[in-house]
Ligand code: SF4
């Protein structure tokens with residue numbers, strides 16, 4: 001083992017139990033950890049993840065995953081601030097549980113005990129197909145999940161597939177506008193906050209390609225505060241909006257100025273902890289339905305939780321906007337963008353319009369494409385990007401499993417979502433009656449001034465974080 005003397009600075013090797021510096025005989029020495037074994041730097045202010053230092057065994061696995069799987073590459077010594085996407089992939093790969101989501105659930109529990117506040121949960125599609133793993137149940141546990149949230153004391157439980165449908169209404173409209181007005185194309189999806197942050201840091205010159213749509217939780221949080229509060233006649237200040245997500249990066253997303261309507265993000269694993277700490281026996285719970293007004297998402301909203309789902313959902317609605325007809329069967333089971341491959345490509349024709357679509361998960365896999373777009377590649381019209389393996393189903397806030405079985409686990413979760421999509425009658429976002437009603441009663445139409453004000457956002461060049469890095 002290598003040591004460094006804290007008094008004279010000498011670096012030396014020793015196999016003794018009591019280590020003494022060979023130069024100054026000091027016993028004040030520290031172990032020298034090879035750089036590749038050093039844990040990834042995580043600041044105390046990171047809103048998405050944290051490290052329990054006493055547990056860390058300095059194995060370097062988090063560093064390897066961050067650099068070689070996620071694709072976050074920078075010189076730790078030169079960066080001006082921490083370059084973390086808060087994606088949580090290091091959490092899923094730490095062998096001793098030293099990395100965890102930044103826990104917010106205790107603050108949520110406090111609000112649940114505050115009778116003056118109306119506390120609203122809204123759950124992302126990927127949560128219902130993973131939460132059961134915490135209690136040895138496979139597949140979709142939507143009904144039990146809703147009951148469990150009610151048992152915890154949430155006043156209302158909504159489905160974030162509603163927010164996903166709203167996102168698609170806006171994003172497909174934006175896409176059609178860009179097609180008609182020469183861009184900027186390709187349009188990049190914007191619902192994955194880790195991807196948005198990556199682009200802001202590494203390729204800020206392509207920010208104009210990002211859809212300006214907030215993510216589904218961003219839109220739903222705003223609709224809860226601006227619309228639902230009026231429906232139930234409660235001041236928005238008395239409503240606490242809690243997004244239950246598979247994602248630790250969403251905890252960072254809600255710190256951004258346009259996304260503050262969502263008060264808390266708790267992950268799938270935090271929800272399981274809340275249930276255990278409150279002695280709620282998940283396995284014995286019956287099923288409940290989501291509450292009305294924002295209770296219903298289309299099949300398109302459901303598949304948002306898997307890589308390729310956003311692209312397929314967008315296609316179903318963009319087809320309708322471009323032709324006036326419902327999307328054909330091939331778009332309701334659009335296999336070219338389904339499955340685990342990290343890069344999936346599809347070419348489709350809508351009337352005379354030929355569209356090239358790309359679906360990618362993992363930042364490493366988008367890097368060459370981004371460089372080619374910077375160099376003038378105009379091949380693609382729409383690119384969906386997710387940070388985590390197979391999209392949100394593989395998020396950093398999902399239950400931990402055996403690392404070698406992660407691909408199998410995310411494939412099963414994804415299959416549960418597509419199975420749900422195959423069962424529902426409403427396949428596309430523009431067919432969802434709750435969505436039609438919120439436009440009729442409140443938002444007017446996609447891309448209306450009100451929709452732009454409440455449902456869209458802007459981005460920032462964050463490249464200065466990299467400091468002197470190349
Ligand atoms: S993976 Fe976990 S134990 Fe290993 S260095 Fe990182 S934080 Fe420490």
Ligand code: SF4
Pocket residue numbers: 040049065066067070072083084085086087088089090091
């Ligand atoms: S959260 Fe993601 S980006 Fe941040 S250190 Fe972990 S793997 Fe890297």
